[in-house]
Amino acid sequence: xxxxxxxxxxxxGFASSFFLMRYLERAPKSNRILVLERxxxxxxxxxxxxxxxxxxxxxxxFKNDNPGKEWYTSPGFGGNSKCWxxxxxxxxxxxxxxxxxxxxxxxxxxxxxxxxxxxGVVEQVMLVxxxxxxxxxxxxxxxxxxxxxxxxxxxxxxxxxDGWYQMSTARASTxxxxxxxxxxSGICGLCPVDAKFTIQNGLAEIYQDPRVTLRLRSEVQxxxxxxxxxxxxxxxxxxxxxxxxxxxxxxxxxxxFNPHIxxxxxxxxxxxxxRLHEQMPVYATIDLKGVKCYNGSTVxxxxxxxxxxxxxxxxxxxxxxxxxSSPFAYRPDGALRVERGRWNERFMVGFLFDDLPSPDNRxxxxxxxxxxxxxxxxxxxxxxxxxxxxxxxMIDKLAEALPVERLVSTSxxxxxxxxxxxxxMGDDPASSVVDRYLVHHEYRNLLxxxxxxxxxxxxxxxxxxxxxxxxxxxxxxxxxxxT
Amino acid sequence: MNRRRFLLGGAGLAVAGVGAxxxxxxxxxxxxxxxxxxxxxxxxLDPQGVRAFxxxxxxxxxxxxxxxxxxxxxxxxxxxATSYKRFFRSADRRARRERLExxxxxxxxxxxxxxxxxxxxxxxxxxxxxxxxxxPCQNPFARPVVDTPATAT
Numbered sequence: 001x002x003x004x005x006x007x008x009x010x011x012x013g014f015a016s017s018f019f020l021m022r023y024l025e026r027a028p029k030s031n032r033i034l035v036l037e038r039x040x041x042x043x044x045x046x047x048x049x050x051x052x053x054x055x056x057x058x059x060x061x062f063k064n065d066n067p068g069k070e071w072y073t074s075p076g077f078g079g080n081s082k083c084w085x086x087x088x089x090x091x092x093x094x095x096x097x098x099x100x101x102x103x104x105x106x107x108x109x110x111x112x113x114x115x116x117x118x119x120g121v122v123e124q125v126m127l128v129x130x131x132x133x134x135x136x137x138x139x140x141x142x143x144x145x146x147x148x149x150x151x152x153x154x155x156x157x158x159x160x161x162d163g164w165y166q167m168s169t170a171r172a173s174t175x176x177x178x179x180x181x182x183x184x185s186g187i188c189g190l191c192p193v194d195a196k197f198t199i200q201n202g203l204a205e206i207y208q209d210p211r212v213t214l215r216l217r218s219e220v221q222x223x224x225x226x227x228x229x230x231x232x233x234x235x236x237x238x239x240x241x242x243x244x245x246x247x248x249x250x251x252x253x254x255x256x257f258n259p260h261i262x263x264x265x266x267x268x269x270x271x272x273x274x275r276l277h278e279q280m281p282v283y284a285t286i287d288l289k290g291v292k293c294y295n296g297s298t299v300x301x302x303x304x305x306x307x308x309x310x311x312x313x314x315x316x317x318x319x320x321x322x323x324x325s326s327p328f329a330y331r332p333d334g335a336l337r338v339e340r341g342r343w344n345e346r347f348m349v350g351f352l353f354d355d356l357p358s359p360d361n362r363x364x365x366x367x368x369x370x371x372x373x374x375x376x377x378x379x380x381x382x383x384x385x386x387x388x389x390x391x392x393x394m395i396d397k398l399a400e401a402l403p404v405e406r407l408v409s410t411s412x413x414x415x416x417x418x419x420x421x422x423x424x425m426g427d428d429p430a431s432s433v434v435d436r437y438l439v440h441h442e443y444r445n446l447l448x449x450x451x452x453x454x455x456x457x458x459x460x461x462x463x464x465x466x467x468x469x470x471x472x473x474x475x476x477x478x479x480x481x482x483t
Numbered sequence: 484m485n486r487r488r489f490l491l492g493g494a495g496l497a498v499a500g501v502g503a504x505x506x507x508x509x510x511x512x513x514x515x516x517x518x519x520x521x522x523x524x525x526x527x528l529d530p531q532g533v534r535a536f537x538x539x540x541x542x543x544x545x546x547x548x549x550x551x552x553x554x555x556x557x558x559x560x561x562x563x564a565t566s567y568k569r570f571f572r573s574a575d576r577r578a579r580r581e582r583l584e585x586x587x588x589x590x591x592x593x594x595x596x597x598x599x600x601x602x603x604x605x606x607x608x609x610x611x612x613x614x615x616x617x618x619p620c621q622n623p624f625a626r627p628v629v630d631t632p633a634t635a636t
Contacts, residue, residue, distance in 0.1 A: 048617075146628075147628055148627070148628050148629060173628045174628065181627075181628075183622065183625055184622040185616055185617075185618075185620055185621055187616045187617060192617055192619040193619045292624070293624070294622060294625070295624040296625065297625060297628045325622075325625070326622055327593065335585075335589045336588065336592055338523070338585065338588050340525050340604070341604075408577060
């Protein structure tokens with residue numbers, strides 16, 4: 001006998017949790033909310049003991065047809081908040097208007113101003129550490145003091161005062177009562193001092209609300225629809241087949257599994273699953289003369305906006321630069337120099353380029369095992385690669401502030417650890433699956449949250465926007481403004 | 484081939500395999516020690532510590548978990564993947580040998596008391612424990628946040 005709920009939510013990551021947080025603020029005491037999570041609880045002590053952020057091997061959940069391209073995800077309670085690095089950049093205003101400003105890509109159906117108050121709320125909840133100044137307009141400053149720059153960052157800030165900023169991050173710069181202080185260990189996926197915000201250390205209490213029933217180990221299979229309404233959820237809970245009904249259904253899984261569930265359910269919009277994308281990440285290791293590195297207070301200390309906004313976006317991708325301040329964890333092949341006295345005169349920089357989504361990069365349902373998603377990715381767009389071709393000139397620009405001795409290496413990262421696209425949002429039902437409030441164009445009681453809705457990439461880290469979008473969607477649904 | 488010859492041949496192969504494994508281990512340990520002594524010749528290294536590190540580094544190299552099929556695909560196929568038109572996965576300007584040596588030396592120095600001891604080149608460098616970023620606060624260069632926002636000196 002199916003149970004009936006007011007809401008069924010899929011997933012416990014950023015998208016679902018920020019939606020649930022706002023929903024619970026307004027929902028009547030009598031509401032009943034079912035949350036379905038595919039993975040296990042995987043508590044922090046369990047993670048540290050096993051040196052894993054998830055007890056489920058993600059490779060068993062999807063098949064990737066491109067061995068050179070990885071997709072980083074963490075099934076289980078808290079979702080990718082367990083494995084993220086804590087980057088909380090806002091998108092720039094131009095990211096929302098790529099088509100109308102620069103004539104490429106797609107405009108988002110909402111603006112920076114629409115999301116701005118929600119960004120502020122998420123930063124408060126996550127206790128974000130960030131700079132006093134900012135490359136984008138802000139109505140409030142970050143709640144925690146900024147992390148300390150590394151020495152090369154300080155030089156870059158001095159030379160480019162309007163182009164270089166301290167990292168905006170949910171890795172705490174001061175103890176928060178629940179989280180430790182980041183000390184730049186460099187293994188954020190398993191942060192040994194629990195300094196970064198996670199759903200487990202920051203929003204777990206919403207799942208204790210008496211209105212909420214959390215069912216772990218529940219693999220959602222299909223959303224049942226009839227007469228233009230989403231009616232029920234079919235799922236397998238610990239080997240038992242279940243079917244529950246609800247007035248409102250919210251998909252808050254990742255951009256791999258939101259479309260996977262919709263495709264398994266027989267949804268037919270031609271764009272479902274397509275336009276899979278993330279930033280194109282390129283890393284450079286640079287030897288400096290007389291400048292010591294790795295001496296900031298967190299793993300990533302600086303953000304460069306020198307090549308972000310501007311008319312160049314009509315021709316090639318925007319770039320956000322990140323500077324690394326940890327000597328080892330992600331680079332076992334030579335983080336230090338061997339020359340006497342110059343051990344940490346080696347600088348690592350990441351260049352993140354926004355990619356233009358292609359319909360050929362997509363998620364489908366595996367033919368022999370429908371529980372598994374097939375992931376197809378060919379290549380980054382020419383638009384992104386034209387920008388990456390300019391890295392030597394970008395390093396020349398950085399050399400105006402830094403004593404660059406030699407470029408040691410450049411490498412294309414196998415992943416930016418951001419999965420986006422696949423259930424695109426927009427105003428036109430012909431060219432988008434969900435509307436600006438993340439409501440399905442056809443099934444108006446179905447929301448599809450998260451980065452799957454992204455029409456374009458933006459070089460910015462996506463998590464803050466994912467979380468702000470959930471507040472935006474919940475506020476619209478509940479008829480109120482951000483608090 | 485009779486049963487006796489088959490068993491003798493099998494035993495011989497097993498002995499040769501074990502011997503190669505032991506020699507391989509020893510050879511790798513010797514090589515790691517030699518790299519440290521050669522490229523850090525300006526430092527005094529505790530010999531016992533160098534041997535212990537070489538043993539631990541060898542174990543780390545050879546003792547990695549057996550990768551899953553998907554991992555193997557990434558490791559072996561990614562190097563030949565041609566889907567990326569412009570960027571190869573790595574454009575390291577160092578020779579492969581230099582890159583490997585840089586990695587071993589980085590690990591050794593971070594595993595030693597060299598940085599925590601103030602980078603005093605007149606002191607003998609002692610190996611403490613194999614570097615493990617999973618232990619809290621293992622970045623010897625990190626500095627805490629200061630009260631005044633902003634720039635380091």
